[in-house]
Amino acid sequence: MYNFEYKNPVKIIFGKETISKVADEIPKDAKVLLTYGGGSIKRTGVYDQVKNALKDFNLVEFGGIEPNPHYETCMKAIELVKAEEIDFLLAVGGGSVVDATKFIAAGALYENGDPWDFMEKRGIVNVEKALPLGAVLTLPATGSEMNGNAVVTKMATQEKKAFGSPFVLPQFSILDPECVFTLPDKQVANGVVDAFVHVFEQYLTFDVNSPLQDRWAEGILTTLIEEGPKVLSDRKDYQAAANFMWSATMALNGIIAVGVPQDWATHMIGHELTAYHGIDHARTLAIVLPGMMHIKRHNKKDKILQYGERIWGINAGTDDERIDAAIAKTVDFFESVGISTKLPDYDVPVDTIAKITSRFEKSGIKLGEKGDIDFKEVEEILKDRL
Template sequence: MENFEYRNPTKIIFGRQAETKVGEEVAVHAKKILLHFGGGSIKVSGLYDRVVASLKSAGVDWIELGGVKPNPRLSLVHEGIHLCKQHNLGFILAVGGGSVIDSAKAIAMGAVIDHDVWDFYVGKGEPTDALPVATVLTIPAAGSESSTGTVITNEEGWLKRAVNSELIYPRFSILNPELAMTLPAFQVACGAVDISAHLMERYFTNVTNVSFTDRLIEATLKTVIRQAPLILKNPKDYDAWSELMWAGTIAHNNLLNTGRVGDWASHGIEHEISGIYDVAHGAGLAVVFPAWMKHVMHHDLDRFVQWAVRVWNVELDVFNPEAVALEGIARMEAFFQSLGLGTKMKDLGIIDDRIDEMADKCTRGDTNLVGNYVKLDRDAIATILRLAA
């Protein structure tokens, strides 16, 4: 196990009607805020009305900015930064899923600087300050409600890039499983895959003697595998939603990577797919992860066997470990398909060949190796993308 320091300052407020507490929580930090959200769904559901009523009751004023899209755009981030500076806003409340929260975090970093916030996303410096952010979560998936991460897409070049900083941990996050009950089945499926991917990025590590966090990750994966189908069968199942929503937060709040070094190559590869083709992140991960696994599994076959046996209940065969690992991958693919997602690029509607372009972007012109479990160059990433195709 590696040395580590761990803290997570995000206050979690979990349960039915938790969103009614948002005003009193925000008022602790600021009296004038940016209210950031996506499309019209929060207004149709009545969530918008409940949030603004709570803000009014607490004496909090707001300027609102809607319109966040999946794979959130830099242009809207720039608009939010302008509003924060123009109106001297001191806090950002994100009401929505991971895309809204990621956009809010980007605005928070950009509102306190004089240069373009995109600089941070391409490695030109690191943030030293940010406005405080909080969330009302509507989609369990990205884990942004309690993480250091934000991912933004720049329309110039269609580059999708990430920043990680403890400065953008949300001050608090409100998690009411009832808010997710109107999600379309596709978004439920994408969320389940996104959560699973966060777990597997951490699971496949070269660090030894991490059996405690191995077991925690395995248990969280098995929770997703059990609860997601129950939700698709009965979208009003509060208990199943509670399990999945909390699993999604734990999967990406950095607890499960303590003492270990995760991989993150699959996320990097998928960012190039969704950056160019604007596919849902979870749907892209369902395509990339099986291909990545088939490419790297011989690097540490024992770990893949352990994963297949413990997570997917594959029978151990000490005389044919490769077959055990491949069966685990096959069961994972079958699970993704049972949720209604494809596991090949054609299932995403991708028919033209920009594989070499994606591999080049991912490695910054073959100058940057991707991943930690196995270091991947441009040719390796192109090979994985062709497996996915």
């Protein structure tokens, strides 16, 4: 395996009836901004649980954060943070709310320009400070509750971009699996597929002799394949919800990524589909991933074969037949939880492929764990999904 550094100080509070513990985790004298999304936390009672736990705190609210949170919305929150002299941010919601809150936390203390610099000048402009934040997670999916990454979309230019910094790691995240009980099928399915593809980005690359990382990645995949359908068929199955929730957090807290190459090309291409057509993040991954496996079967051969054998028991046929079978099993799994995997299923017009390809051509960025996916291969991958 490669050399690496790993540090993840996020405190996880996991389990039934844990939301009230939020009061113990925030400094008593803090002025807190509660951030949330479209209001589902009010319907489910999570909002009341949080408000009740924090009744002795000085609390300001900012709702209305969208799925694939908008830069424009975050900038309004940053204004509010400054005006109200907020000193702690509490995200209550799914990955979009947590991601937006990270951007707000860093943006509020950025004095050298527009916080979009974190995305636009990534690697040049680094986050040097951020307000402390915590999270009450209501939707297992993105892993944002235990990492320092965030993705934000600028509506003005239809750009969806990421940044990362240890300064925006949550101080704590509360994960109550009972939050899963009230999720619609669509969000459960999105969460399962999102976590699944997060594992793929860190696992399905090339072999660097990392058997433990491989087995932990495979452990998450198998658990998602087993537990995801249980959650879908019985939303009150607490243990299935808990196993799903924990798997989604472990899928992207960095621990399976130590010492191994990472891909993230599926995400980069998927982000474009969301930017142009507003398709749910997880669904864009389900569209792109099978094309990625197909077009990059040479780069990824050994790992696809290992994945096929260990996860799906595929051990007969030529290498190409086994790779095709592994791709088919992956597609079947996504479809089985109700997530379509082809561009026409989402009414994406064919000319979107040219638009996306042209963006990658202009930027000159090459994707993938070997940095060898250029705009022409992006086109091939997307055409495979027609």
